[in-house]
Amino acid sequence: xxxxxxxxxxxxxxxxxxxxxxxxxxxxxxxxxxxxxxxxxxxxxxxxxxxxxxxxxxxxxxxxxxxxxxxxxxxxxxxxxxxxxxxxxxxxxxxxxxxxxxxxxxxxxxxxxxxxxxxxxxxxxxxxxxxxxxxxxxxxxxxxxxxxxxxxxxxxxxxxxxxxxxxxxxxxxxxxxxxxxxxxxxxxxxxxxxxxxxxxxxxxxxxxxxxxxxxxxxxxxxxxxxxxxxxxxxxxxxxxxxxxxxxxxxxxxxxxxxxxxxxxxxxxxxxxxxxxxxxxxxxxxxxxxxxxxxxxxxxxxxxxxx
Amino acid sequence: xxxxxxxxxxxxxxxxxxxxxxxxxxxxxxxxxxxxxxxxxxxxxxxxxxxxxxxxxxxxxxxxxxxxxxxxxxxxxxxxxxxxxxxxxxxxxxxxxxxxxxxxxxxxxxxxxxxxxxxxxxxxxxxxxxxxxxxxxxxxxxxxxxxxxxxxxxxxxxxxxxxxxxxxxxxxxxxxxxxxxxxxxxxxxxxxxxxxxxxxxxxxxxxxxxxxxxxxxxxxxxxxxxxxxxxxxxxxxxxxxxxxxxxxxxxxxxxxxxxxxxxxxxxxxxxxxx
Amino acid sequence: xxxxxxxxxxxxxxxxxxxxxxxxxxxxxxxxxxxxxxxxxxxxxxxxxxxxxxxxxxxxxxxxxxxxxxxxxxxxxxxxxxxxxxxxxxxxxxxxxxxxxxxxxxxxxxxxxxxxxxxxxxxxxxxxxxxxxxxxxxxxxxxxxxxxxxxxxxxxxxxxxxxxxxxxxxxxxxxxxxxxxxxxxxxxxxxxxxxxxxxxxxxxxxxxxxxxxxxxxxxxxxxxxxxxxxxxxxxxxxxxxxxxxxxxxxxxxxxxxxxxxxxxxxxxxxxxxxxxxxxxxxxxxxxxxxxxxxxxxxxxxxxxxxxxxxxxxxxxxxxxxxxxxxxxxxxxxxxxxxxxxxxxxxxxxxxxxxxxxxxxxxxxxxxxxxxxxxxxxxxxxxxxxxxxxxxxxxxxxxxxxxxxxxxxxxx
Numbered sequence: 001x002x003x004x005x006x007x008x009x010x011x012x013x014x015x016x017x018x019x020x021x022x023x024x025x026x027x028x029x030x031x032x033x034x035x036x037x038x039x040x041x042x043x044x045x046x047x048x049x050x051x052x053x054x055x056x057x058x059x060x061x062x063x064x065x066x067x068x069x070x071x072x073x074x075x076x077x078x079x080x081x082x083x084x085x086x087x088x089x090x091x092x093x094x095x096x097x098x099x100x101x102x103x104x105x106x107x108x109x110x111x112x113x114x115x116x117x118x119x120x121x122x123x124x125x126x127x128x129x130x131x132x133x134x135x136x137x138x139x140x141x142x143x144x145x146x147x148x149x150x151x152x153x154x155x156x157x158x159x160x161x162x163x164x165x166x167x168x169x170x171x172x173x174x175x176x177x178x179x180x181x182x183x184x185x186x187x188x189x190x191x192x193x194x195x196x197x198x199x200x201x202x203x204x205x206x207x208x209x210x211x212x213x214x215x216x217x218x219x220x221x222x223x224x225x226x227x228x229x230x231x232x233x234x235x236x237x238x239x240x241x242x243x244x245x246x247x248x249x250x251x252x253x254x255x256x257x258x259x260x261x262x263x264x265x266x267x268x269x270x271x272x273x274x275x276x277x278x279x280x281x282x283x284x285x286x287x288x289x290x291x292x293x294x295x296x297x298x299x300x301x302x303x304x305x306x
Numbered sequence: 307x308x309x310x311x312x313x314x315x316x317x318x319x320x321x322x323x324x325x326x327x328x329x330x331x332x333x334x335x336x337x338x339x340x341x342x343x344x345x346x347x348x349x350x351x352x353x354x355x356x357x358x359x360x361x362x363x364x365x366x367x368x369x370x371x372x373x374x375x376x377x378x379x380x381x382x383x384x385x386x387x388x389x390x391x392x393x394x395x396x397x398x399x400x401x402x403x404x405x406x407x408x409x410x411x412x413x414x415x416x417x418x419x420x421x422x423x424x425x426x427x428x429x430x431x432x433x434x435x436x437x438x439x440x441x442x443x444x445x446x447x448x449x450x451x452x453x454x455x456x457x458x459x460x461x462x463x464x465x466x467x468x469x470x471x472x473x474x475x476x477x478x479x480x481x482x483x484x485x486x487x488x489x490x491x492x493x494x495x496x497x498x499x500x501x502x503x504x505x506x507x508x509x510x511x512x513x514x515x516x517x518x519x520x521x522x523x524x525x526x527x528x529x530x531x532x533x534x535x536x537x538x539x540x541x542x543x544x545x546x547x548x549x550x551x552x553x554x555x556x557x558x559x560x561x562x563x564x565x566x567x568x569x570x571x572x573x574x575x576x577x578x579x580x
Numbered sequence: 581x582x583x584x585x586x587x588x589x590x591x592x593x594x595x596x597x598x599x600x601x602x603x604x605x606x607x608x609x610x611x612x613x614x615x616x617x618x619x620x621x622x623x624x625x626x627x628x629x630x631x632x633x634x635x636x637x638x639x640x641x642x643x644x645x646x647x648x649x650x651x652x653x654x655x656x657x658x659x660x661x662x663x664x665x666x667x668x669x670x671x672x673x674x675x676x677x678x679x680x681x682x683x684x685x686x687x688x689x690x691x692x693x694x695x696x697x698x699x700x701x702x703x704x705x706x707x708x709x710x711x712x713x714x715x716x717x718x719x720x721x722x723x724x725x726x727x728x729x730x731x732x733x734x735x736x737x738x739x740x741x742x743x744x745x746x747x748x749x750x751x752x753x754x755x756x757x758x759x760x761x762x763x764x765x766x767x768x769x770x771x772x773x774x775x776x777x778x779x780x781x782x783x784x785x786x787x788x789x790x791x792x793x794x795x796x797x798x799x800x801x802x803x804x805x806x807x808x809x810x811x812x813x814x815x816x817x818x819x820x821x822x823x824x825x826x827x828x829x830x831x832x833x834x835x836x837x838x839x840x841x842x843x844x845x846x847x848x849x850x851x852x853x854x855x856x857x858x859x860x861x862x863x864x865x866x867x868x869x870x871x872x873x874x875x876x877x878x879x880x881x882x883x884x885x886x887x888x889x890x891x892x893x894x895x896x897x898x899x900x901x902x903x904x905x906x907x908x909x910x911x912x913x914x915x916x917x918x919x920x921x922x923x924x925x926x927x928x929x930x931x932x933x934x935x936x937x938x939x940x941x942x943x944x945x946x947x948x949x950x951x952x953x954x955x956x957x958x959x960x961x962x963x964x965x966x967x968x969x970x971x972x973x974x975x976x977x978x979x980x981x982x983x984x985x986x987x988x989x990x991x
Binding site: 021023024025027028030031032034035036037038039040041042043044045046049099102103106109110111112114115117118119120121122123124125126127128129130131132134135136138139141144145146147148149150153180183185188192196226227230233237238241244262265266269275278279282285286289290293294297 | 311327329335337338404423424431432464513563567
């Protein structure tokens with residue numbers, strides 16, 4: 001009884017018996033060792049390359065006074081790619097969340113064929129991004145693409161649309177495809193979140209006369225918040241780093257007008273062979289994400305504490 | 307009954323636009339895969355015949371079977387490993403208060419930010435120095451590492467929603483920590499583990515950059531690399547084979563979804579999580 | 581450092597399940613570029629028959645898609661795990677030589693061996709008097725035209741000059757029904773090359789006599805105006821910046837464009853995929869002064885300096901360049917023969933399409949041997965895409981690109 005009381009007073013975590021003080025560390029050890037070994041090891045390497053004069057095969061030729069970073073700042077293509085990356089990330093993540101919340105709500109309802117609907121919504125996830133992008137590129141071809149052919153068949157257009165010829169059209173199309181492939185992951189997270197909301201909360205509020213909108217605002221949304229946060233942070237990271245859609249469809253072209261940081265990085269590193277500058281782009285990318293994550297976690301924590 | 311029908315109608319009407327967009331590439335894939343070769347470049351939706359023989363030819367022409375096995379192996383290894391390692395970790399994060407807990411959380415979050423494309427040079431140098439280039443197991447291991455932050459995080463979020471009363475009740479009855487974990491806790495979180503396992507499997511199944519860098523012989527290619535190699539820089543592309551391979555590569559995962567979906571729904575429907 | 585070693589040891593021990601493919605003596609690893617679905621099987625077969633004739637030597641073939649070949653070689657070399665032999669684009673060779681990655685082959689090359697080759701194709705891989713690579717694949721470019729479309733548009737002869745080409749292209753586009761005169765490539769690999777055809781005809785070179793970029797020469801500006809004029813007159817397919825080489829070839833195979841410039845392998849594709857297409861091959865159009873140029877490309881197979889099995893590797897190279905192996909490869913992939921005996925064989929002597937290509941060889945330009953060539957190609961392609969899209973002033977765009985290229989050339 002006393003144990004129970006103390007628990008309620010101290011809040012969430014269980015009290016740890018003294019003999020088990022090392023237990024949590026032991027439980028965490030394998031995960032941390034693996035993550036540190038495989039992921040953080042290369043980061044050190046990357047930092048070294050980024051601050052060195054380096055040839056195209058990665059042989060280091062000594063510290064070069066941050067010339068790689070200076071070269072980036074002086075390159076208008078880099079700045080343009082940076083801005084475009086922000087647009088890309090905000091548009092894809094924002095669009096995804098706006099669509100996924102109602103989709104998850106619908107899929108959480110009880111209706112005929114729900115299992116089928118769920119499987120269909122998950123389907124884009126079953127295909128690797130690379131393959132999706134290849135299929136879309138094929139479908140969007142101006143003269144022999146099946147999208148134009150379908151739209152013409154339906155009488156929606158008279159002349160073929162050149163989907164990928166200009167950034168004005170290509171970039172929004174890529175954002176749309178980005179949203180489409182991000183929806184399954186996001187919806188699944190939200191479905192998981194929705195299922196963790198106890199139904200009696202709704203019953204109770206219904207008894208008090210709350211309508212569906214009020215229920216959504218006062219029960220669903222607040223309780224979904226942690227899952228929204230997860231979706232927001234993870235999607236931002238994924239989308240920011242997302243490579244195949246843009247690379248396969250336009251390779252960042254025409255004239256670099258659909259380049260984002262990772263495609264710029266790839267071109268620099270593996271097409272042109274400037275590994276130093278490419279590593280510098282990596283470092284900048286990491287720094288941006290780090291700042292974003294820290295700020296976001298701080299904000300989320302402050303809210304939670306409230 | 308009629309209310310459910312009404313709900314069904316509304317739900318499907320609302321979902322329809324999204325469904326069309328989602329199914330469109332699959333239709334393109336399927337039709338192109340089954341077209342006779344002479345019609346592949348013609349964007350018609352109604353080929354003169356559906357040639358299922360294409361798929362058989364594709365299987366041989368693209369070394370599909372081997373790539374499928376490699377993909378299954380790497381993804382399976384990554385999933386099992388990541389889940390086995392992250393259950394204890396997530397349990398520790400959820401149920402213990404210990405010094406450095408916040409630090410671990412941030413460490414995991416930061417490791418989540420490092421995407422393979424950004425790290426690819428360093429990663430390759432690491433693997434090469436260990437003599438692990440060309441090893442499908444090593445690719446599975448890297449997937450494991452890249453997924454672990456996510457699985458821990460995901461599992462912890464679910465674990466946090468499981469009330470501690472049940473475990474405490476078991477403790478009060480004199481059960482040990484491990485026994486409580488096994489008999490009370492784990493059954494409650496099985497659906498969460500299943501969902502997390504799907505996430506991991508899919509991530510590994512679809513991964514591109516690491517496999518592209520670490521695997522270089524056809525015998526060790528995974529599916530995405532195998533399909534990519536059919537279009538990347540070749541002088542001619544057999545589109546019906548490419549689409550056929552994509553289609554067949556998609557099937558196992560689609561089936562996995564359909565199967566686990568039901569399991570997932572049932573698990574959640576039990577209302578175990580209250 | 582001990583920490584590092586310890587860590588690696590620990591990690592390696594933890595990975596005992598992972599089989600490490602140790603390089604045993606007598607194993608020759610060969611990285612090959614995948615030109616078509618036939619490439620992999622060809623080299624596997626070559627390896628098998630070589631192994632049968634040379635017991636004790638193992639040949640391991642690594643087939644790599646073209647688009648990622650350079651990346652793979654880069655990471656391989658950076659990680660010290662490169663193969664013993666590799667196919668590379670000859671235009672990359674300078675980097676490999678100046679970084680001392682490639683082994684000179686002169687010690688192995690006998691006069692008999694050298695005598696097998698047509699000189700034009702061997703010379704690009706010779707640097708400072710040393711031979712660093714052997715031409716494994718060679719091609720040049722010529723113009724394909726669709727005879728049926730020419731007939732419909734009432735054109736008797738394929739165009740000989742760019743002015744004639746413009747008239748013909750406009751006529752074909754005028755047929756309507758989504759048929760276009762001139763297939764113009766505007767995306768991805770070799771977008772710059774597609775422009776050089778015009779540029780060479782108007783007397784400009786990639787690198788001028790003074791070693792600076794020729795992109796701002798009057799000839800280059802004329803050529804750009806010509807191409808842009810074709811686009812504006814709707815004599816090309818619409819949306820050129822979304823068409824890669826492969827896409828334009830597809831249009832040609834479907835009979836949707838009247839003319840396009842590309843390599844011999846299109847003939848092989850047409851034979852397999854569009855056997856009913858009536859087409860001809862002719863020279864690339866000439867400019868006002870009669871200048872013309874085709875693009876000659878070779879890919880080389882090189883030996884790496886850090887190879888432990890150089891003698892065995894050379895033996896395999898030697899085997900690949902026997903007449904029998906060469907003709908099988910060249911015919912299968914649709915390349916030009918680099919070997920004199922292969923060129924004299926019936927297949928090539930009686931091939932009308934290929935004759936057009938070989939006839940153009942005296943006018944062939946190879947990619948200039950300069951470091952930073954890929955970056956210059958990228959800059960050129962970007963500038964061309966801008967011009968094709970009608971963004972900014974044409975001359976200013978070319979001048980800007982030339983200035984950027986010059987900055988790279990100076991390094």
